[in-house]
Amino acid sequence: MQDTPARGEPAQGGLAPADGPASEDAALSSGGGAAPRAARSRSGRAGAWAELLRLPALFTVPGDALAGAAAAGVRPGPRTLLAIGSSLCLYEAGMALNDWADRAEDAVERPHRPLPSGRIRPAAALTAAGALTGAGLALAAGAGRPALAVAAPLAATVWAYDLALKHTPAGPAAMAAARGLDLLLGAAATGGGTRAALPSAALLGSHTLAVTAVSRRETTGGSALAPLAALATTGVLTRLVTHRRTRLPAGRRAAAAPGLPGSSPAARPPGAAGAVATALGAAYAATAARPYFHATLNPSPPLTQRAVGGGIRATVPLQAALAARSGATATSLLVAALAPAGRMFARRAGMRKVSIT
Template sequence: MSRPAAPARHTPGATGPTAADGTTAADGTALAGIPAPRTGRAGAWAELLRLPALFTVPGDALAGAAATGARPGPRTLLAIGASLCLYEAGMALNDWADRAEDAAERPHRPLPSGRIRPAAALTAAGALTGAGLALAAGAGRPALAVATPLAATVWAYDLALKHTPAGPAAMATARALDLLLGAAATGGGTRAALPSAALLGTHTLAVTAVSRRETTGGSVLAPLAALATTGALTRLVTHRRTRPPAGRRAAAAPGLPGPGPAGPPARTTGVLTAALGAAYAATAARPYAHAALNPSPPLTQRAVGGGIRATIPLQAALTARSGSAGTALLVAALIPAGRMFARRAGMRKVSIT
């Protein structure tokens, strides 16, 4: 069965291409006559799991930890590990669920090309889900209580909700739960992190809404709504900063900075939050505006890519907003680290979704 105008496939947490030159579509197939990359077995798994996308994940847990007022510790590291595993489980399950349509429409993907067997992808999804839940359990019962619905959302999205109107909301829920996982693991509760989770989920909802038309184009409303959402989120992040609660700071793990005994000066975190908020707006707004003016597939795909790239500065801004300047800088450092990894791995033209 062939559907030339089939909707794009999506996985919780990553909704489109991030290659700066826009040479690949969200499914990894070629654009403008450029062939999909040919790789060996290791490269096929890297393509299936969209390894460069992993750099958008740790910031969820770190932003959640910052929202509780606690410094990131060993349990935060376990939450990050759980998030990475569940994220990759969703990637593998995504391709397994779409293997039939990929055989007709995306033959270069790892499963239809025969580089990876469908059974292996499904096994990997199950194993990664189990590993993610085990790591969450190691971080404590509150973390496991969040990781369980997160895993269920990932599987429900890939197997049932992806092509339904509930798809964008499911993806937004997955991102929000991922941030709450970091809060639950670090501080034992999630209430303080709910505002940050809502902001991150709203951003994900907007990006996903745009991505629904990235292969066909023609949608002016979605990028306009995403542009307005970006402006609203930027204002909320930069003008409603909160200080971390007193008396809720645990010892930091080696290499993970956090606020000092009294936290960084409000002026410092305020300036940093504003700068990171501006970086978020600049990354997302321009491609959204271009897609609104000309909703062609290439510009819509670039808008989705810009929205995904904006996730990290948004995570960093949310972290700084909570008073954790050091951790915010650590999250922001994931931006050049991800680009360097993709360049050295030769994956600049491989979609992360």
């Protein structure tokens, strides 16, 4: 998994602890004493875990379950919240497991990361991955058997990717499968089935496949093919979510039928939801296409990293567009609001970077 620091900023994103004994001695001589040093230590540990778990990236996760619920034609409810909680836990398990699996490689290529820098012990990261996986499966079980039936292969895909598939040709496909399963988890938890959500899962998985393929050259650059393919994928996905109307789920068809309860103009997907889907599809394209284009022209590591960051950020408007495409206007707007919330959190947390794998 690659970190993409903002231009001109330190790779640690402002989360690194004080640099060596000299800074500690300066703090003590200023009258701070042991209490400020302990506070800095606690802050450093919290910052290290925030960096390990890529907390700002969590804002790209709830949209999976919400888009899945929209595709199933059911309004989000308590079981959707359990699915979101399960998704968040499994996502964070993957983040911790990733750095544990890559600790030897990171010691050479990315020594600033929490494990090779010694700020987090490898055993603690592995324990966190196991605990978060268990919590994710427990939350899915609380949402019902259909949800657990999706969460179990999702958890297996996460562990298989980090431990075996990441550096193989199957890596991007495994990452895409994980995102698709995450969307299906929301559909299974909310509506009890996944069939209606399969097209949306395929579209989201295609986007993830393209971004992951680009991320494999983040540190080395040199390949224009992956960002070019991602740019083409973005164009196709934008076309699909803004121009092609899928058959609405049964519940939404009934709500949109003239003369039936709930058939207000706001409830008719071809109108309001169609316009929202078009706007969100345009936002998706604007977020992803430009950095992909730049990386195609100049596949250097910095521009490739920016392309990956743009692809990650584009996940949220794509999720929102998929929800609107299914006729769930309110849900799509809720998902879209996660994008600025994530950017605000990243700024306040001092983590001006994005991560994907």
